[in-house]
Amino acid sequence: MLHLSKAVLRPVLAGLALAAAASAAVHAEDSKKPDPALANSLSPNDPTAEKDEKLLAKDAAVKVEDGKYSDAEGHPTFRVTNDGKKVDWFTYSGYRRYHAECHVCHGPDGMGSTYAPALKDSLKRLSYEEFIGILAGGKQEVSASQQQVMPAFGDNKNVMCYADDLYVYLKARAAGAIGRVRPGEREDKPEAVKKAEKECLGG
Numbered sequence: 001m002l003h004l005s006k007a008v009l010r011p012v013l014a015g016l017a018l019a020a021a022a023s024a025a026v027h028a029e030d031s032k033k034p035d036p037a038l039a040n041s042l043s044p045n046d047p048t049a050e051k052d053e054k055l056l057a058k059d060a061a062v063k064v065e066d067g068k069y070s071d072a073e074g075h076p077t078f079r080v081t082n083d084g085k086k087v088d089w090f091t092y093s094g095y096r097r098y099h100a101e102c103h104v105c106h107g108p109d110g111m112g113s114t115y116a117p118a119l120k121d122s123l124k125r126l127s128y129e130e131f132i133g134i135l136a137g138g139k140q141e142v143s144a145s146q147q148q149v150m151p152a153f154g155d156n157k158n159v160m161c162y163a164d165d166l167y168v169y170l171k172a173r174a175a176g177a178i179g180r181v182r183p184g185e186r187e188d189k190p191e192a193v194k195k196a197e198k199e200c201l202g203g
Helices: 006-028 053-058 089-100 129-135 163-175 191-201
Strands: 063-065 069-072 139-142 145-152
Touching: 006 063, 089 163, 129 163
Parallel strands: none
Antiparallel strands: 063 069, 139 145
16 A cells, blocks of 8 residues: 555555454354345436346445445445435535546546546446555556556545545446436435544544
8 A cells, every 4th residue: 555644544444444344244144134224215217327236235235324324244335215316425425526536537427438447337346445445556457458557546635535435426336326417315414424524634
């Protein structure tokens, strides 16, 4: 990992440690069942959503704490309600952060471009830990026909302080929970998120 500032490194390492612990706990016991009260209510009329039923089931929320939803592996996940019209805070924030920091290379709505992959497809296979690692440390792929370089954002607080938001938004796109639209309604910003954001940004 690159030289990260303490303010950025702390939440990244804490997140990875929690994710690893959650994964170990899942292997030790059966995966938790999705909570029916947290079920997604997706839009039946959005052809841009490209629903992936396996991912929708895998990424289903089983728990919510301080306004943050998590799946059976303990990783952040999305929640869509009101027939696809309303999203959780992290999906909404992730949409905004993605279009502020990522869409120039990866295309609007995670659709990809001529020189960067479609993240809505990449997140079908990348784990939470892999996503955070690439975001912080970057990635380089070289082939006979092209060279792709993902810059490291480990020192960029405007990216790393919102890593979970980006992950949740792109997972929602990968699973087809939301389509190529700006989320309309959203849940309120949780107080715990306001506090964590202030601490991470050094405000």
